[in-house]
Structure formats: C-alpha cells, structure tokens
Amino acid sequence: MRFKFFYIILMFIFSCKKTENTSPIFTISKDSISAEIKKNTIKSVSLVEENKEVENEECTFDQSTQTDEFLKNIEELENYVWDKENRIATIKLSDTEVLKIYRGGCMDFSLSATFVNNRILDFEEDKRQIFNKIIWITSLLNEFEGEEISNVIKEGNLAITKEDNFNYNVSFMNEKLYEFYYFNFNNKDRTTFEIGYYLN
Numbered sequence: 079m080r081f082k083f084f085y086i087i088l089m090f091i092f093s094c095k096k097t098e099n100t101s102p103i104f105t106i107s108k109d110s111i112s113a114e115i116k117k118n119t120i121k122s123v124s125l126v127e128e129n130k131e132v133e134n135e136e137c138t139f140d141q142s143t144q145t146d147e148f149l150k151n152i153e154e155l156e157n158y159v160w161d162k163e164n165r166i167a168t169i170k171l172s173d174t175e176v177l178k179i180y181r182g183g184c185m186d187f188s189l190s191a192t193f194v195n196n197r198i199l200d201f202e203e204d205k206r207q208i209f210n211k212i213i214w215i216t217s218l219l220n221e222f223e224g225e226e227i228s229n230v231i232k233e234g235n236l237a238i239t240k241e242d243n244f245n246y247n248v249s250f251m252n253e254k255l256y257e258f259y260y261f262n263f264n265n266k267d268r269t270t271f272e273i274g275y276y277l278n
Contacts, residue, residue, distance in 0.1 A: 137184040138278070144182040152218055155179075177215070180274075189222065190274025191215045199269040201246050208263070212273050226255055227273075 146160040149167055158167040158179070165182035174196045181189045193211055201208070209231045216222035227250065230236065235251040248261035263271040 139183050139185075139187045141182065141184060148181060148219070148221065149179070154218055179215075179219070181221075183277075185278065187277040188274055189219070190272055191219070191222075192270060192272040195269040197269060198265050198267075201263050201265065208271055212261070212271075216273065222273075222275075223255060223259075226252060227259070230255060 144165050145162075146158070146167060149155055149158055149160075155167070155169055155177075158169045160167050165180060167179040169177045169179070171177050171193075176194045178192045178194065179190070180192075191212075193215075199208065213224075213228045213231060216227045217224040230250045230252050237249040237251055239247045239249075241247060244264050244266040246263040248263070250256055250259050250261070258275040258277065259273065260275070261271070261273050263269075
C-alpha cells in the first residue's frame with residue numbers, strides 16, 4: 079500500500095515538472111508583439127523614403143518645387159482650384175469657359191494653359207478672340223515668353239496647319255519660340271485650345 083502511494087506521488091511530481099518546463103516556450107507577450115510591429119513599421123517607412131529618394135534622383139526636374147506658388151499674387155487668377163497630385167489649376171472664367179493651367183514634369187518639364195469652352199468656336203472666324211486669350215494668359219504667367227508671343231501673334235508670324243475639320247496646329251515663327259512652344263486647337267463637340275512649352 080505504501081509503495082502504491084509513493085508511486086502516485088512520484089508520478090504527480092514528474093508531471094508537474096514537465097508542464098513547468100514546456101509552457102513558457104509558447105508564450106508571446108503583448109510587449110514583444112508591439113516591438114515587432116514597431117520594427118516592421120520603421121522598415122516600411124524607410125523603404126518608402128528610399129523609393130522617394132530614388133524617384134527624385136531619376137527625375138531631371140525637382141518635383142518638390144512644382145507647387146501653385148507661381149499662381150499666387152496674380153489677381154486675375156485668384157479663384158483657382160489647385161490639384162496638387164496632378165499639378166493643375168482650374169479657373170472658371172465664365173459660365174461656358176474654364177481655364178486649366180498645368181506646371182510640372184519629371185524627365186520633361188511642361189507649362190501649359192488650356193481654354194475649354196462649351197461653345198463651338200470657328201478657328202478662322204474667331205481667330206482674333208482665340209489669340210487675344212493666348213496673349214492675355216502668357217502675359218500673366220511670368221514663365222511664358224509673353225512679350226515675344228504677343229509680338230509674333232500681332233505681326234502674323236505664324237505657321238497654321240489644318241490637320242482635319244476639327245484640329246489646327248500653330249507654330250510661332252520666331253527662333254526661340256519655334257523650338258519650345260506649341261499651340262493646338264480643337265472644336266469637336268466643344269472648343270479647346272492650348273499653348274504650352276516643353277523643356278528636357
């Protein structure tokens with residue numbers, strides 16, 4: 079009887095020791111989980127920052143400077159709405175017309191002003207109105223060669239190409255303007271015309 083009792087006590091002691099030795103192996107504290115999440119978050123943020131640096135290094139033009147600063151203090155354009163992601167300012171000129179100004183780029187830098195009119199304008203018949211708007215916007219934005227553009231238009235030094243029933247392209251016949259500037263006109267369904275330049 080004593081032997082049986084002694085055997086039961088020994089078995090109980092050994093089973094307790096096993097439980098004590100095995101349970102801590104699988105224990106994960108809240109602090110260790112938090113530390114792991116924090117470590118992975120820091121890694122992720124670092125990777126994003128590295129990617130941004132690589133992206134900026136690959137761009138010829140500094141995209142961080144491509145803000146709406148160039149539009150500030152221009153009274154005629156003060157009601158613009160700036161789309162930061164796409165670098166486009168939208169200005170409502172009238173109930174039928176909107177002006178969109180784009181400034182930005184990575185490998186190629188571009189500045190453009192696009193007039194969008196719900197009315198159909200005829201390029202030949204409304205040429206004076208169209209070019210007056212081009213003179214107006216290029217005189218407001220300092221980065222355009224406003225005075226030279228105005229002179230070329232007023233002197234009629236333009237090469238006009240009719241692509242089809244809706245599209246016209248205009249080249250400014252001035253050595254400096256000819257190389258960098260473009261003008262496009264389209265009046266299918268509505269009228270859009272745009273002046274801009276590219277740098278690369």
